Amino acid sequence: MAGPSLPDALAGFPALRERIASAKPALFLDLDGTLAPIAARPDMVEVPAETLETVDRLARLCPVAVVSGRGLEDLKDKIGLRSVYYVADHGFQIEGPLRDRVVFEMGRESRPQIEQAARQLHRTLEGIEGALVEEKGLSLSVHYRLTPEAKHPAVFRAVADVAEMFPALRVTEGKLVYEFRPPGAWDKGKALLWLLDHLGGHGGHLPIALGDDLTDEDMFAAVEGSGVGVIVGDPGRPTRASYRVDDRMAAARLLEAIGGLLV
Template identity: 45%
Template sequence: MKQLHSKPNLTLTCYRAGVFDLDGVVTDSARLHCLAWQRLFDAYRAERVEQDRVSFAAFDPNEDYRRYIDGKPRYEGVRSFLESRMIHLPFGTPQDSADRETVCGLGNRKQRFFEQLLASQGVEVFASSIAFIESIRAAGLKTAVVSSSKNARVVLTGVGAHHLFDAVVDGIDSERLGLNGKPHPDIFSHAASLLAIPPERAFAVEDALSGVEAASRAGFGLVVGVDRAGQREDLLAHGADIVIDDLIELLPSEAAQGAPLPDALAGFDGIAERLGHRLPAIFLDYDGTLTPIVARPELAILDEAMRLILKRLGQRCSVAIVSGRDRANVAELVGIGSLVYAGSHGFDITGPGGLHMQYERAAEFLPHLATAETQLQQRLAGIRGVLVERKRFAIAIHYRLVAESDVDRVLTTVESVAEGLPQLRRTGGKKVFELRPRLPWDKGKAVFWLLEALDLSQADVMPIYLGDDETDEDAFAAMREIGGLGLFVGDASQVTAASHRLSDTVCVGRFLERLADMLETHS
């Protein structure tokens, strides 16, 4: 089981700059790169079989990408992987056509595959990373982005994030300046020099083994490893000082500085003043927010007092329930036809006036979810108390009733199934693991979509999101980006991207009731 770790002590005043890897830290483009590499080596393997009747082990998108490709310059990645299969090709020149059987030729073919994927699928940013970078820039720190890819500037421009960095060092710069690629320290050292900040006064953030090694060798004051691939111990061994799952853990907030987040109920008058003449748009998680957390999901019943408050709010402003539950299930539990319902973490949305959206590629992952469900049911059958809950676009593995001595077995099984199905990604929550499609979609993006679809992206509307769990952090980060409010429900010591907190579902009801009273008074 992955070791738990406390929130790192990143005191912003200790550093003057932050240098960030691009793929896998700022953007989710690592997924497209990995897919392009797989297409390249699958095609090349087929060619070798046809021409020479000689085969070699297929490219493993998990292990091979991590060991031989991730973080390295393109041609070095080609050479590294081929050498692992005892294949030695002439290096060629960067001008080689994509059809030439040289290291550069294959690297150029990989670039062609990546450009095709980039055009067809696009790249998403990690909202929590953007929120963190914005927060440290607001605190006066300089920022730079580094990448082995020659596509870095194109990707940054495409996702609208270029303005967040004072300097960019990419594969084009490395080639022009003769910089060695990771794990050599060159690109990190050059980024620090462009910022005019000594490396020891800066921190670096990387998700690749070669990247944390490069930053460590460059002498950065703190090297942060982001564990997107279950390689925490390897990141530490290669030079990371601390390892986190997501930059949400480093977001500076009142909680991060040792003081609790402001209580939204006690500070309601201040929130009302901030709202001013704007109309709120309310987004609410269900379990743990509108209803208390219970032993089994079917026991989470909405009480009539909360239902009445939601009806009152729905008559004055837009109200959406954004839940990990299936959309039909949460709509039935709430039972108010005038509200918007976003189920499966926003993959499936309906609402009044014919509003309907189902994430376009989600259906492609149904066979993989079915396979995962079968494997989980079989392999977890002997563990008492575990519940495998199949949703349309996710699988939840509840372990609240599992003996503490068996929790590791549950996690190990879930991780094993997830590793065998790279099309799915594992997320977590309160006593639950989930497997979801590996797609650039989450509650935060669902809220953005709803704001546009409901014509709420206006200066006279203020979004407010209430949630209690890990899956709500994407939405809290989204609130930071657009000037909305994120209200975390639960323990005051919890590290969160939210701006305010409420103690429990009772306080949620009181807060929403005061909001409804205010809207009715002003109407």
């Protein structure tokens, strides 16, 4: 199950080529660490121009979705294409391209509570060095990567207090981040399946998902059996992906190779 034991998607491309020949692909692409190199700060992340060109070209040949934990406006700003579907905020917000202006919001009724929780967190975290509240519309993140370790318990207490005030919201913990979301099980994988269904069901497209992170495992699980999951880099943990590529550059080459089959 570990990443390195998986077949390499570029080396194993003939097998992929056969599957793509029998069904039009629908691509689901993570942003950070997959289309773009990770940067010191999320706002410094930039997608290389040639990768954007490849994504734009692909999006004219088959459905392409950029799937991210980032908020919708942030994600659109980073990509800047009108040809792709945006699956933002871990799938809670979906917006279609020019030719299919679908808009979907999961847990829309929780928006006022998310806003109130954000206001409360801004207040309680004010004195804690490095703690940052990021509002994403239908979810919010409390980042504390820049907070001294001695203050981490204070961040936890503030988050726990606000979580108690808004019992209807779901609070999860990531890598030096807490997230508040609407209730209910929803993730990148469920959003992928929703979009696939919108595009015409499993029979219509071969879903191909590329990602590098834990949240992308939900996409890999969603396409396991019916499609193709490609993990970017060595995750150092078990993965549900069926292929791997070495790094972001190899992921870009794989996208180019897929594009070459579609023209």
